[in-house]
Amino acid sequence: MRLTSAVLRDHVRLAIVGGGSGGSAVAAKFSRILGASNVAVIEPKATHYYQPGFTLVGGGLMKLDSLIRSEESVLPQGVNLIRSKLSRFEPENNKLHFEESPPLAYDYLVIATGVELRYDLIKNLPSALETPGVCSIYLPQYAEKTFKEIQSLQKGNALFTFPNTPIKCAGAPQKICYIAEDYWRRNSVRQNIHISYNTSLGAIFGIPKYAASLMKQVESRGIELNTRTNLIEVDPEKKQATFELLNAEAQPTGKTIVKKYDLLHVGPPCSPVPVLREAASANSPLVDGKGWVKVHPKTLQNETFNNVFGIGDCANTPNAKTAAAISSQFRALEANLTSVIAGKQPVSEYDGYASCPLVINHNQAILAEFNGDGPLETLPIDQSKPRYLAYFLKRYFMPALYWQGLVKGYWKGPKVIRKLLHLGFSK
Structure with missing residues (x-):
């Protein structure tokens, strides 16, 4: 059963604030681990966009309607979709407060609100x-x-x-x-x-x-x-x-x-979304002084509340804020949240990976892949050179990878592919 306007239960095992790239991936994966009815996604918006395609729409290279899905269709069946607007975090007592609904208690929380x-x-x-x-x-x-x-x-x-x-x-x-x-x-x-x-x-x-x-x-x-x-x-x-x-x-x-x-x-x-900026104003240890979710840059676990994780653009990690970064963060978050639920310590580290396919014309792109140490390229070629292959991946392959891989909780970034293509000599 999907909740569409009000919170009909007062407790879930896992609450996910935000139904974008990161939130959808976490919901898909953990609905299979915990059971969909034990997972709640807080997302007031009814429409889910493939946002990396907006640039191509702006250049006349894609149509907007190809980037649109309903939020309900993106999330797995049985997940509690809560459309009420979140008004306040109460991590000290494992609760979320809403403008028009009763509070929701949780055992574990993932914050994936993106940016404003x-x-x-x-x-x-x-x-x-x-x-x-x-x-x-x-x-x-x-x-x-x-x-x-x-x-x-x-x-x-x-x-x-x-x-x-x-x-x-x-x-x-x-x-x-x-x-x-x-x-x-x-x-x-x-x-x-x-x-x-x-x-x-x-x-x-x-x-x-x-x-x-x-x-x-x-x-x-x-x-x-x-x-x-x-x-x-x-x-x-x-x-x-x-x-x-x-x-x-x-x-x-x-x-x-x-x-x-x-x-x-x-x-x-x-900037961080309003509810996180308000948490910053209240000096909540959930966030830093500007409202970015305060997490360990490698484990993505909150520094104060061990049952809280952050993923994506809302986190205070130093990486570039891209969907590709989210996919690699998801690899670490999935392993670490699973371990914490089992009563253990985080076991995986996010490597800071991000990617930006820099489209330079109607059929070429520079496939920039990097972390804080410099290039971290998947293909065994010089990706700084403009290529049609990079444009093809951006225009045709990555949208399918997003809809069929990331938001369904299967795509965890190119780390394994990178090691294979570099014969195990890449990170």
């Missing part, structure tokens, strides 16, 4: 997104709008931005820049359009191997790169974007610069 897209942190941006020229591939309706804006632009200034906060899929703001440039070039208007990529970071990408390859794209295609530059305000009437200039530590210098735009694509600032 904070368009509101940029002055005038929420309203500007409804005006011509301003777009963002991070929400479905604006992903579709992005392609319309790209199609309609014939000349002028195209600005692409990357925020001065953590962000989900950090490669996406530059991917859509490359895809747009390729579209304009193939449609013979590129010579009329000035393109700039404006990032708060000090380099085009954080891993030097891939940064070098991406800089070749930037330079050969005439894209202006502005580092340590952060969007803070949009004036849709004047079609102006205001950026603050940052120092080497990404702190504001007090200087700003105003740029005219005909197309403005915004990579939004991101």
Whole structure:
């Protein structure tokens, strides 16, 4: 039986807050271990999106309707789907509180809330997104709008931005820049359009191997790169974007610069969701000072509450926030939560793996795979080179892997495949 509006029972063995990539994977796996009726997923949203596809929708390379499933269809039959909005964590007493339902007690908790897209942190941006020229591939309706804006632009200034906060899929703001440039070039208007990529970071990408390859794209295609530059305000009437200039530590210098735009694509600032920010305000040991779920970076277990784990974008782990990272985190979380349920200690470690297939045109991509130590590549080739194979994997293989593997609790990242392809000499 699925719960759709109210909590009909007061206790479950495992509660999962969030029904996205990580939450769905955990629900699928542990419904098979504990029994579906002993698992509850708290997720008010009725629609589940394959979010890595939004960039391709924005570039006209995928259709939005191919990325959509109902949340009920993604979760295993018999799991308790609770649509009530969570109002407060009470980890000291193993309880969750809701705005319109009685509390739910749990034995074990997995927090998988993702992040909140904070368009509101940029002055005038929420309203500007409804005006011509301003777009963002991070929400479905604006992903579709992005392609319309790209199609309609014939000349002028195209600005692409990357925020001065953590962000989900950090490669996406530059991917859509490359895809747009390729579209304009193939449609013979590129010579009329000035393109700039404006990032708060000090380099085009954080891993030097891939940064070098991406800089070749930037330079050969005439894209202006502005580092340590952060969007803070949009004036849709004047079609102006205001950026603050940052120092080497990404702190504001007090200087700003105003740029005219005909197309403005915004990579939004991101933060923990409100209920986690409120936990931070209450000084809960569940989270750090900003509201990211406080977990051990390798075991994903909360530092204070041993029966609580975090997975995905909401955790304070240092890895890039991508679906690929979630799949590898899931490998560790599954083993560790199973061990803790059995009364033992965590037995597995997340290796920090993340991946970002950097689409650079309509049929090529750079398949960046890495952790904090540098590249961690699956294929026995140089993945920093643009290839059709990488685009094929991104466009056709990875969506199927997501729907049939990750959210069903089977795909745990490419670690085993990587070792096989590297004859056991890779981590």
